[in-house]
Amino acid sequence: MTAITIRGIAKRFEDHQAVAPLDLTISSGSLFTLLGPSGCGKTTLLRMIAGLEQQDQGSILFGEQDISLLPAEHRRIGMVFQHYALFPHMNVFKNVAYGLHGHGLSTTEVHDKVMRALGLLGLTNKAERATPDLSGGEQQRVALARAIVIEPAVLLFDEPLSNLDARLRIDTRQAIRRLVHDLNITSIFVTHDQEEALSIADEMAIMRNGHVLQQGTPQQCYQQPQNSFVGNFLGRANIIPLDDDVRRAVPGVSENDVSILVRPEHLHICDANESILNGALRLVEFQGIVHRLHLQNDNYRLEVTVSTDEELPEIGQHVYVRAAQQHIRFFDKEQT
């Protein structure tokens, strides 16, 4: 098990600062997710950790060892690429065995290790198949087998699920989480899908414009976002500007606060005198177990989720909502 420490690492591509100087600590054995929109620098950061991109400054430590200047081939990493990067001219077995070359292993040992890795991923009967003949899910599992068979110190995933269909993505991310915890390998998982990040991660960092905006457990990041971007990026959120009416209605607002965040599932329909927010009902979306109500008034829009058991107001009717104070996040100017 290897903890990863990143100190002041930065990368610039010509006139674009891909990663601003940043620090991160990833505890050993954890599955850490880097989450952010496209172009936020998460893949660049992952590639610097892998040694596939050279940082302009800063250092990377695996445990106590500074690996900043080590070439990729000497970092003991296993990496799963977005498009799997399976070698098309080698079959499944040879792909998985590739990384075992040069470790002084006998043919039998290589065979055993490869078959064990394939067995873990349910691919034993595909060993002789050509990789282009496999389905997307199978290719993804071969890529994972190839990465784990070398028993890496760190496992890196670069948006590995983005090419799979919705159902398979859910199954595969559960399988990855189980596997990583069973093998106890420190892992970094890059994704732009917040649902994927929340469900798979032990810990996560949310990035934007090369900066880490927040690091913590998925629960901390979701429930206590440190700024409006994180709040809005993770799950659905209502960010309401604080005008005089809202200031009066919401308890606990300080002078410096300029907006509040409240999640749709924390808003409840109530009477006008109990309410903190309100709006006319414009649209109702049926989402299986809940209805999503879209409210609007002159100053803001609101989303409210209500159980399908509840009686729905009429379209155009004015609806009043309230939220418990612990579910309201306050943001000052800097946090917005």
Next chain:
Amino acid sequence: MKHSSWYYFGAGCFLLIAAYILYPLAALLWESFHTEDGLTLTHYQDAFSNDALMGIWNSIWVSVLSTLGAACIGFPASLLLQTRTFPGRKLCSLLMFAPLMLPPLVGMFAFWLLITDIGFFPKLFQNIFGTERPIGAMGGIAAVILVHAYSFSVYFYALCSATLQRRDYALIEAARSLGAGFWRIFFSITLPQLLPSLASAAALTFMMSMGSFSAPYILANSTPFLSVLIYEVNFAEGVIEPQYGLAAALSVIGAIICTVFLILARRWQDRGQARRGTQQFTLPELHAWPKRLATTAACVLTFFMLLPQLYITLIAFCDYPQWDTSLLPPAYTLDNYQSIFNSDSALAPILNSGFYSFIALIVCMLWSLLAAGIIVRSKKRWAIGIDMCMMLPLALPGTVIAFSLLRAFSVATPQTFFVVLAHGVWLLPLAYCIRCLPLALRPLVLALESSDPSHEEAARSLGASPMRCLQTIIVPHMWPAIIAASILVYVTCLGEFVASFMLYRHANIPISVYMYQIFQSGIAKAAAYSVLLMLLMLAASGLQQLLKRKQLVT
């Protein structure tokens, strides 16, 4: 790979380019502005006077007409064979590439035997019309244009066909759904899509025509041409005082004309609207008489494209001494081939060509591999300079390259290890190598560009060293392109004439020059050599197709 490594490789590649491409051209430029008295424009004044000016002018307008002629054959052929399906279409499509199987000198021989006053067609018309003398014989500039149009029509055909095969057919369906008829679709959809291909083909054809040597030299009846003048003012029989300065000035002018045309074509190319289709489509089938008409037209066209090869093959078996004025040879024999294989001196040109082409191939491929790696993988801005320099020989007439090498290496230089290359046999493979660099580089660059860099990254993440990465990931991926480029380079070197003619020594006389030397005295034997050369090219092409079928070549 470490960033600094690219600088070392880049520096190495630039050194090679500077030593063997830029230095000879710079020496040529210097010579064109220089006399014993110092800097001067005298050579350019000479170049724009009398014969020389006529040569420049002839080259330009013949190249323009050759381009139009080639377009008139290749473009309609691509429309006929790639827009509708009919019986025999696939075979005819394949046979339209026949001119590629014809080395420049062999093509010229074939046309000489078909259209000049001793040729097949004038004799045929004589027989038909019962005249005393052959009629309809062609020679001079008309013959040169015909040879060019035939030989270079394949560029128009190949490039337009490729675009038509991968075009976005949905655009045509959309136009039809909006009520557009055949001609409106042709002018508003098909033609704009084909513009880039037409521009590329026009640029290629113009440059090839400007650089063409064998056709003007043999068929033009002493009409001056730029490429021939460069040779004649120095090396023609009876030249007592070679005019190197004038030849250098003519070379510079030729290079400038080609470059200007290339830039113009490029601008036209950029205006095109080629769009690649994402879905496979089936060509619509013709019905009833249009189908029969299309099949007949395609067969006639293909027959004419194959005629030079067929006729020269026939002549290669003829008993030449017994051939009088009859239309076809009265007797046939294998003696022409036996005389090649039974005589060491007759076999030597084949062995020479094989050997020096092989040397050129090895150097050319190693150099191109290095350059391709730098161009695609280094991500350095200066890599584009390497790309442009390596493609330079494509834009320059063969005579210019050969002459520049001859002049630059007629003295001992550090890059030739202080050996005067012009006095030995090694200038020939060097010229082959330089001329073929663009042919080798393009497929390698395309192959490397199409390879997924994440494969190399995956290999490195799995602990593979750069050398193992190269050995197990990069080379297997590029192998098909390496084979294809090698075949193309080798076959081109074997058939090369202009540089061979200017640079050969007695010790390394190549097959093309030997064929030219014996042509006047023994047409049938020269035809037998031509057939051997064509067979070699056919075998190479067959090998490429075989590998393609086995998916070893993309």
